[in-house]
Structures are given as structure tokens and as C-alpha cells.
Amino acid sequence: DVQLVESGGGLVQPGGSLRLSCAASGFTFSTYAMSWVRQAPGKGLEWVSYFSSSTSTTIYYADSVKGRFTISRDYAENSLYLQMNSLRAEDTAVYYCVRVKFGSYSFDYWGQGTLVTVSS
């Protein structure tokens, strides 16, 4: 079964940093693009970042995080990461690691999410 398990969330002060991790299993990690999607408390879904499959190195960011967040992946470890710097209160959200459906840019598997709270 496909499993995506996030970790690394927590409470951080404004201006601080966090690194989220996502451990993937149950599928051939290198052949799928991956993304991060977030959801602020009581709000809707917001796409954050995208990393292509191993066939290329195509990376995209939402404007709201560009220049502050960095997505990466480790094919040996079957892991996806999100380095978040210069965190703001509006970055407070549950962050989901998601698999990009092959042949489209929809999201067919979601992790359980990890909560990031930015507050002093």
C-alpha cells in the first residue's frame, strides 16, 4: 500500500525555520512527482510546492512561499523534504505530502499531515 508519513512539524517563532520530511513507501518513489499542500486551520487547501520525478528536476513554488521555502527529495531514502525559512504567522497550517498522479498534476495519495504553528 502507498504510504506517505510526514514529520517535522511543531511550534516555531516568526522568522524561524523548520524542515518537514515525508517518508514514502509502497510505490516506486523515483517515478512519481511529489508535492506539498497545506491547509490553514478551518480553511481550504493551498498548493505549496512541486518536485518532478527523477526524469527531470522541475521545481515549482507558490508565490506565497517562493524565496522562503525549498523543496528537495532523496531517492536513496525515498523521502521528500520541505525546508521552510523566514516563517510567518500565515504559514500556520497542516502540511500534507502528496503524490502526483501519473499523467496528470492531480494528487492521488495524501499523507496524514504535520501541523506547523508559527507564533510567538
Added chain:
Amino acid sequence: DIQMTQSPSSLSASVGDRVTITCRASQAISDSLAWYQQEPGKVPKLLIYAASTLQPGVPSRFSGSGFGTDFTLTISSLQPEDFATYYCQKYYGVPLTFGQGTKVEI
């Protein structure tokens, strides 16, 4: 950027009702649209991609249609487990934008 607008924002319905949710793109996006269901306290679930293709395992009472700018998600006969929030998402270029959601309530 292309904006995605869902309507209504919420609706009340009963078990057995036919429910239709609309998603409109501010520019044409071909059939590059997906629908998700998020039950309260749960993770979003992909229902439909390519505007009308049912994700494996999704009940056939769910259907999608549309092309270009106007799309619909239809639930033919609402079941108790369908009370949830539904999101559309466009994937015609980046950003990969979601609609604001439609909450289906009893």
C-alpha cells in the same frame, strides 16, 4: 494566475438528493481539473481527474463534467458518508490552484 471559483460555498441536502457543485476557471483550462472530497477531520481524497474520469475505487454516484472554464461535480444520490467539503483543483500550468471549497451539509 488563473482563479478557480466554486459555487455554492455551502449547501444543505438530504440523503438521496441529487447534488451539483460548480467550479469556474477565470481562463480556459482544457480538461485539467480534479475534484477532491474532504470529510471532517480527514485527509482529502481524489474523486475525479481530467474533469470526468473517476478515480479507481470511487463510487459511481460521483460524476464530473465540463471543459474549458465551466465544470460540475454531481452526486446522483447523496449518501450519509458524502457529507463533506468538496474542492476543485486546476492543473493547467502552475500554480496548481484549488477552489475555495463547497461544504455539503445535512
